[in-house]
Amino acid sequence: MKILLKGGRVVDPATNRDTICDVLIDGAVIERVGSDLPTAGVTIVEVPTGCVVCPGFIDMHVHLREPGQEHKETIATGTTAAVAGGFTAVACMPNTQPVNDHAGITELILSKAAAAAQARVYPIGAVSRGSKGEQLADLAELRAAGCVAVSDDGHPVADALLMRRALEYASSFGMPVIDHCEDPALRGGVAHEGFQASALGLRGLPAIAEELIVERDVTIAGLIGAPVHVAHMSAQGSLRAVRSGKDRDVPVTCEVTPHHFILTDEVLQSYDTNTKMNPPLREVADRDTMLQGLADGSIDVIATDHAPHHYDEKAVEFDRAPFGIIGLETAVSLSLDRLVKRGVLSLNRLVELYSTNPARILGVAGGTLETGAPADLTIIAPDIQTTIDTTQMRSKAKNTPFDGWELCGSVAATIVAGRVLYVSDTVAGANVFSKEWK
Amino acid sequence: MTGPESANRVTAINDVNETSIMPRTALRSHHLLSIGDLDSDEINLILDTAEAMKEIGSRTIKKVPALRGKTIVNLFYEPSTRTRTSFEIAEKRLSADSLNIAVTGSSVVKGETLFDTARNLEAMAPDIIVLRHEASGAPHQLAGICRAGVINAGDGMHEHPTQALLDGFTIRAHKGRIEGLKVVIVGDLLHSRVLRSNILLLRELGADVWVCGPPTLMPQGIEHFGVHATTKLDEATEGADVIMMLRLQRERMQGHFVPSLREYFAVYGLTVERAERAKPDVIIMHPGPMNRGVEIASEVADGPYSVMLEQVANGVAVRMAVLYLLAGNPDEM
Numbered sequence: 001m002k003i004l005l006k007g008g009r010v011v012d013p014a015t016n017r018d019t020i021c022d023v024l025i026d027g028a029v030i031e032r033v034g035s036d037l038p039t040a041g042v043t044i045v046e047v048p049t050g051c052v053v054c055p056g057f058i059d060m061h062v063h064l065r066e067p068g069q070e071h072k073e074t075i076a077t078g079t080t081a082a083v084a085g086g087f088t089a090v091a092c093m094p095n096t097q098p099v100n101d102h103a104g105i106t107e108l109i110l111s112k113a114a115a116a117a118q119a120r121v122y123p124i125g126a127v128s129r130g131s132k133g134e135q136l137a138d139l140a141e142l143r144a145a146g147c148v149a150v151s152d153d154g155h156p157v158a159d160a161l162l163m164r165r166a167l168e169y170a171s172s173f174g175m176p177v178i179d180h181c182e183d184p185a186l187r188g189g190v191a192h193e194g195f196q197a198s199a200l201g202l203r204g205l206p207a208i209a210e211e212l213i214v215e216r217d218v219t220i221a222g223l224i225g226a227p228v229h230v231a232h233m234s235a236q237g238s239l240r241a242v243r244s245g246k247d248r249d250v251p252v253t254c255e256v257t258p259h260h261f262i263l264t265d266e267v268l269q270s271y272d273t274n275t276k277m278n279p280p281l282r283e284v285a286d287r288d289t290m291l292q293g294l295a296d297g298s299i300d301v302i303a304t305d306h307a308p309h310h311y312d313e314k315a316v317e318f319d320r321a322p323f324g325i326i327g328l329e330t331a332v333s334l335s336l337d338r339l340v341k342r343g344v345l346s347l348n349r350l351v352e353l354y355s356t357n358p359a360r361i362l363g364v365a366g367g368t369l370e371t372g373a374p375a376d377l378t379i380i381a382p383d384i385q386t387t388i389d390t391t392q393m394r395s396k397a398k399n400t401p402f403d404g405w406e407l408c409g410s411v412a413a414t415i416v417a418g419r420v421l422y423v424s425d426t427v428a429g430a431n432v433f434s435k436e437w438k
Numbered sequence: 439m440t441g442p443e444s445a446n447r448v449t450a451i452n453d454v455n456e457t458s459i460m461p462r463t464a465l466r467s468h469h470l471l472s473i474g475d476l477d478s479d480e481i482n483l484i485l486d487t488a489e490a491m492k493e494i495g496s497r498t499i500k501k502v503p504a505l506r507g508k509t510i511v512n513l514f515y516e517p518s519t520r521t522r523t524s525f526e527i528a529e530k531r532l533s534a535d536s537l538n539i540a541v542t543g544s545s546v547v548k549g550e551t552l553f554d555t556a557r558n559l560e561a562m563a564p565d566i567i568v569l570r571h572e573a574s575g576a577p578h579q580l581a582g583i584c585r586a587g588v589i590n591a592g593d594g595m596h597e598h599p600t601q602a603l604l605d606g607f608t609i610r611a612h613k614g615r616i617e618g619l620k621v622v623i624v625g626d627l628l629h630s631r632v633l634r635s636n637i638l639l640l641r642e643l644g645a646d647v648w649v650c651g652p653p654t655l656m657p658q659g660i661e662h663f664g665v666h667a668t669t670k671l672d673e674a675t676e677g678a679d680v681i682m683m684l685r686l687q688r689e690r691m692q693g694h695f696v697p698s699l700r701e702y703f704a705v706y707g708l709t710v711e712r713a714e715r716a717k718p719d720v721i722i723m724h725p726g727p728m729n730r731g732v733e734i735a736s737e738v739a740d741g742p743y744s745v746m747l748e749q750v751a752n753g754v755a756v757r758m759a760v761l762y763l764l765a766g767n768p769d770e771m
Contacts, residue, residue: 195659201574201596201631204658271575316551317573319594 002026003418003437004039008047008379011054013352014368023053025375028417033369045436048429050383051412054351055369056088056376058358059328061153061178061231061255061303064090064121067108068097073308073396075109078328079118081306081395083421085329086411088376089120090306091362093153094131101126101137103145110146118421119414120376122148122364127166127177131155136165143173148362151178153231156213158184164220171226174363176253178229181213181238182279190319192280196265202318205280211237218245218252229361230254232305234279236289243298253361255301258327258334259401261290267401273314273321274401277307295345300357302350304331308397329393330402336382336409347382354378375418381427384410465763468587471577473599473638481642485607487759488752494531495755504766505534509564512538514591515552515571520726520750521591521600525568528757532766534565556580565765569593574631587764595629601725602635604756606643608749609680612721617644622674622716624706625684625733628655628695632684632725637663650674651684652706654695671706678716682723683708683734699732708734713743721745 005023010033012018017033024031024042047053064078073081075092082090092109094100100109106123113121125142129135131152139150150170157163157179166177186209191197193204214230218241221228230242233254245252265281275281293299307324314321332354339345345353355378359367366376388405390398413433414422423434465480473481494502510529514522522538529536539559550558552571559567566587569577574594581588592598609616621640627633627649640647647665649656650673660667668674675681686702696702713722722734722743730736738744 193658195662198628198657198659199634199663201594201634203595206658271578312551315553317571317579318575319573 002031002042004037004042004044005053006044006046008051008053010369011052011347011351012369013348013356014055015370017369018348023369023377025418028375030369030371030373030375032371043436045432047379048412048427048432050381051427051430052347052380052382054378054380055355055373056366056414056416057086057332057354057378058089058091058362058364058366059087059304059306059331060091060301060358060362062090062092062306062328063095063308063324064092064109065308066096066112067105071310075112075121076116076118077394077396078306078308079113079116079121081326081328081393082119083414083416084394084411086332086378086380086414087119087328088378088414088416089122089364089366090328091122091124091148093151094124094126095154099126099131100124100147101129101131101142103138103141106142106145106147119416122362124148124153124178125150127152127157127170128162133158133162136162136169139170139175140173143175147175148364149176149178149229151180151231153178153180156180156182156184160216160220163217164224167221167224167226167228171224176227176229176361178231179213179217180231181210181217181233183209183212186212190276190280191268192265192282194265194283196268200268200271202268205278207235207237207282207286210235210279211241214238214241218242218250221245221252222248222250225251227251227253227361232257232260232279232303233290233299234260234282234286236286239289239293239298246298253300253357255303256290256294256299257303257305258331258338259325261287261294262334262338263287263401271318272401273316273318274325274399276318276321276323277305277325278323291344294339294353295349297349300353300361302331302335302353303358304328308395309399311398314399325400326395326397327400329395330388330400332380332411333386333388333407333409334402334405336380337407340382341408375415377415378411379413379415379433381410381412381424381430383408384427386410386426468764469581470589470599470760470764471581472590472597473602473635473642476642478642481603481606481639484603484756484759484763485610487763488603488607488755491758491762492752492755494758495751500531501533502531503533504762505529505532508534508566508765509562510534510536510566510568510761510765511559511564512536512568512591513555513559513570514538514540515569515576516541516592518570518592520753521570524750524753525591525757527754528761531754532758532761534761552576552580553583556584560584560586566761589760589764592631594631595634596631597635598631598725599635600753600757600760601632602639603760604749604753605636605682605723605725606639607752607756608723608745609721611748611752612745613679616640619645619679620648620677621645621680621682622648622650622678623682623684624650624671624674624708626655626686626690627651627660627684628657629687630684636682637665641665648674648678650706652696652702655690671712672715675712675715678720680721680723681708681713681716683728684725685727686729686733688729688732703732706733707731708738710735710737710741713738723749726750
């Protein structure tokens with residue numbers, strides 16, 4: 001069965017395309033993109049005015065919490081939230097209970113993901129057994145089971161020797177190491193170390209805790225020549241280290257979350273536990289550096305660090321609340337509003353950050369609309385107003401500081417392997433995807 | 439009403455009338471969470487009201503009916519002798535019905551959250567909850583869900599507003615003003631809620647505020663607090679009108695803040711010699727509890743410039759003023 005998506009703006013940086021043209025889909029794969037494509041025996045779906053067809057967005061940093069913490073999120077709810085937020089695939093971090101440090105857990109995650117049949121799920125395996133930082137996990141076995149990368153996210157790889165060995169070893173199986181860069185000796189706080197934390201009496205998480213480890217990882221990756229990916233970067237000095245590595249052709253890439261390029265530590269004045277995350281919200285200069293890095297290309301990826309927590313867990317004192325916020329259903333609107341509408345970067349660059357680059361870094365299919373690629377599409381409506389409303393979210397968790405924000409830019413529809421999994425009811429005309437796509 | 443009490447009532451009315459010449463006669467908020475929420479008129483209103491309250495404390499019968507029928511819960515999640523006792527005495531002198539809930543023996547140990555505890559207390563309709571908590575911001579969070587007024591009796595490393603008010607009251611009593619005074623705060627600046635509240639209060643009232651301590655215990659961003667920060671004690675105390683010493687927790691050697699208590703005293707301890715660099719009429723303050731021989735020499739603590747016990751005495755009057763302004767019924771004075 002073939003579908004022709006007709007007359008939409010198609011933005012695909014991987015094939016250097018940003019034009020009005022048609023996308024021909026054959027079942028679960030892209031057959032062709034172009035004009036005057038054959039229409040015999042093809043269902044034609046007219047793309048609504050104002051909608052832009054992009055290769056599927058990939059969130060390479062989420063916490064699906066299953067197995068072990070299903071009260072926060074499950075693979076089914078998390079992947080449903082993903083497609084509602086415009087993501088056709090997510091890479092899930094291994095800090096589940098138990099940790100995804102052996103094939104059995106990876107297989108469980110993949111079978112739950114297959115049963116949910118929502119966004120694709122790419123498991124990320126643990127670097128070390130139990131993410132304890134003591135002994136390498138069986139990385140070849142994790143790779144064979146389906147892991148696409150390794151990380152001890154949440155637990156930084158503290159030991160430089162372990163990091164070196166992990167980079168050496170994982171790269172031979174084609175897996176990047178994703179590091180939550182934070183020196184454990186400089187940990188212990190709950191908010192960015194600076195004036196705000198000082199005034200609010202909150203223990204500090206200094207920027208150097210992140211910057212030091214980014215410097216270290218870039219240095220080691222330069223020695224080994226193996227790819228390292230810096231997770232959720234938040235501090236000026238981290239980007240400086242990444243840029244300097246890139247200048248020396250070190251295979252380093254990095255990601256930033258929407259909250260780190262939008263918010264600063266000034267929002268902590270409310271003591272709202274939904275402003276508590278790690279890395280913490282930092283200062284204006286850090287936030288502005290992230291915007292700069294997004295604009296000039298030194299930041300490769302926007303990822304959400306989707307960190308669902310149960311309401312009860314966040315309804316406590318600031319010191320006692322767990323770190324993290326959800327992001328799957330807010331990221332695309334926040335990015336369209338704060339980056340594209342405000343002219344920080346082009347739509348083309350946004351698609352690189354959300355699709356082309358994460359696919360390349362993880363070495364997974366997608367990230368492009370070239371012939372033979374999976375028919376994973378994110379259709380966005382950059383000019384449609386939307387209001388973030390936690391009561392409408394698919395995620396089990398509601399922990400976001402963005403509730404009630406009015407933004408310009410919406411997800412119109414999400415298509416995974418040729419199946420329409422999400423259609424917005426606020427984007428005018430988007431219902432063509434549900435009605436005419438059979 | 440019996441004889442002495444009606445006499446008190448008359449005096450109290452007069453006292454209240456005296457305050458009516460002030461620009462403000464009431465606080466804008468029914469909580470006291472941070473000194474930062476008060477403007478100088480409100481601070482002065484509290485201090486002036488405390489003058490009247492102090493007089494009540496000097497009577498034979500130290501009780502007025504200002505808070506008769508009001509219920510006050512002292513909810514203390516951290517051990518406290520001085521502050522809790524001070525609030526309790528203040529409440530009793532105003533005829534409030536008060537009760538103390540301390541962490542041990544309460545439902546807190548059964549795993550109930552602060553907010554659930556507070557909601558349960560709320561259900562019994564208290565007028566004021568006085569909260570001491572080890573987590574910064576807990577009183578702010580509580581105020582967001584409570585109808586009762588919330589008084590911050592010290593939250594983590596954040597603020598201790600009634601301490602700053604009693605310190606301001608004590609300074610004013612000695613110097614007749616706060617504006618233009620050189621006030622030096624010395625010690626563990628990083629972990630001190632007394633510091634944060636005092637900076638806000640003293641700056642709002644126009645003092646020249648200096649802070650001094652080891653660089654390891656200096657809060658990041660201190661340059662944005664509007665104070666002079668130095669690590670040189672002699673520079674700080676030079677010509678000071680007021681020296682306020684902060685407590686050094688004995689466990690600060692962990693975390694590499696200071697090498698030893700001995701070395702701390704050698705560099706930052708207030709000795710007679712150092713105190714003499716200040717103005718001849720300097721007053722020396724400490725919020726207590728003090729570590730003799732760690733942050734302050736006994737000769738100074740017990741010497742003629744020390745006003746530490748006055749601070750404690752004034753604490754009752756200031757807390758009476760705060761309670762009265764937040765929950766008092768003027769018809770009952």
